Amino acid sequence: MSDACASFDCDVLVIGAGPAGSACAILLARAGLDVLLCDRHEFPRDKVCGDGLIPDALQALARLGLADAVLARAAPASRLDCFAPRGGQLALPAQLAVLARRELDELLRQAAVDAGARWLAPARFEAPLLHADGRVAGARLRHGEAVRQARARWTVLATGADAKALEAAGVCRRRAPSGMALRGHVHCPAMAAHISGLQVVWHRALRGGYGWIFPGGGGRFNIGVGYMHGQGREQARGAPNLRELLAAFQQVHEPARALMQGGTPLGEPKGAPLRCSLAGTAFSRPGLLVAGEAAGSTYLFTGEGIGKAMESGLAAGEAIARQRHGGDAQVCAAYEAELLALKPRFAAYELANRFNERPWMVDFLVWRARRCPAVAARLAGVLDESQDPGRLASAQGLLRLLLPLG
Ligand SMILES: Cc1cc2nc3c(=O)[nH]c(=O)nc-3n(C[C@H](O)[C@H](O)[C@H](O)COP(=O)(O)OP(=O)(O)OC[C@H]3O[C@@H](n4cnc5c(N)ncnc54)[C@H](O)[C@@H]3O)c2cc1C
Missing domain, CATH: 3.30.9.30 (D-Amino Acid Oxidase; Chain A, domain 2)
Incomplete structure (x- = not known):
């Protein structure tokens, strides 16, 4: 991309090239949209994670x-x-x-570029560009010494757990991490x-x-x-x-x-x-969707979040691609419905966080599962998501998990 350009125009600006942003950019670029994917870091870059x-x-x-x-x-x-x-x-x-995330994230970013997304880095999101009615129209990015304007029909904010970008975008509801x-x-x-x-x-x-x-x-x-x-x-x-x-x-x-x-x-x-439990952030505002850990897509009990970050990035991409000719309300509603459908699973992990707070409960859980294969099978079902989350998202659900005939 030429340094002489002061600004960019695209269909969708995706900010943040972690799993959420790259998954979103891959889907949208494959759907034929003009996507600009940017990150504050040059890639490959490291990311603090369990991998x-x-x-x-x-x-x-x-x-x-x-x-x-x-x-x-x-x-x-x-x-x-x-x-x-x-x-x-x-x-x-x-x-x-x-x-290692250095490798995983580079592979995802490269897949987005291979699908046709343009890449801009290091480019730090500073603030949204706004239409007169307050609709987000892209973003102001610091690109090296220069400040660029990236104008976009839609902006996807996938900047991870750092609250600064959320505050700048006007979607932060809780600054403190989970x-x-x-x-x-x-x-x-x-x-x-x-x-x-x-x-x-x-x-x-x-x-x-x-x-x-x-x-x-x-x-x-x-x-x-x-x-x-x-x-x-x-x-x-x-x-x-x-x-x-x-x-x-x-x-x-x-x-x-x-x-x-x-x-x-x-x-x-x-x-x-x-940032966990799909909480602490507004998922959207006109012209902007928030994806991945920026939207709290990491599980509270385990801190695992790569999978759900990608799922939310895909959901954001699908909402934009499917409702391409629809209005803001339709795109935002379609996206939010996808995230809300994941809520019971997040609620179950929130409840399971009691095991972290009271580790002696894990003694009982392990003892129970070793004696009863059905309990062990149910725990494996939580991990591979074959277990219905609706059944787990309550204290009774957690109890049923531990009872052989629950
Ligand atoms: C210590 C630790 C261990 C973990 N272990 C695991 C694990 O083993 N498995 C698992 O599934 N999850 C794990 N997680 C959670 C996982 O790291 C996150 O859920 C996941 O990275 C979220 O993906 P994301 O794409 O939403 O955000 P990120 O991966 O954080 O990507 C966000 C991107 O946005 C960029 N960015 C941020 N601000 C700006 C800005 N202003 N302008 C432009 N770009 C910006 C960043 O540079 C980054 O590349 C762990 C987390 C931690 C902290």
């Missing part, structure tokens, strides 16, 4: 026709290994994979034979969240801890220090200690906020 791809992410990648390309580079896994505070273990079968997480990459070939599933660990010392170890292949591991803001008394305790939590993780989980003490760190551990 874990759970079944919903693999399904969204399959919808994009990219599952094979991703799985060819990712480290596959067939189990989620859950560790309870008193040492109980439960292996949930699932199709899982681990791929939680925080910290991860490090470690090279430790000696542990490769010992950790083949994705490990998730609950313990009193990690109360309010959990720890994980995700094997990325080639002796490389993603290790981290996350903390979700709870309610009531839990919230009153305040947010813990994530580096202290990572140290505590090593004390209570031997593989974490072995990795951190026997392995070679690949850079400093880094933390980032999480």
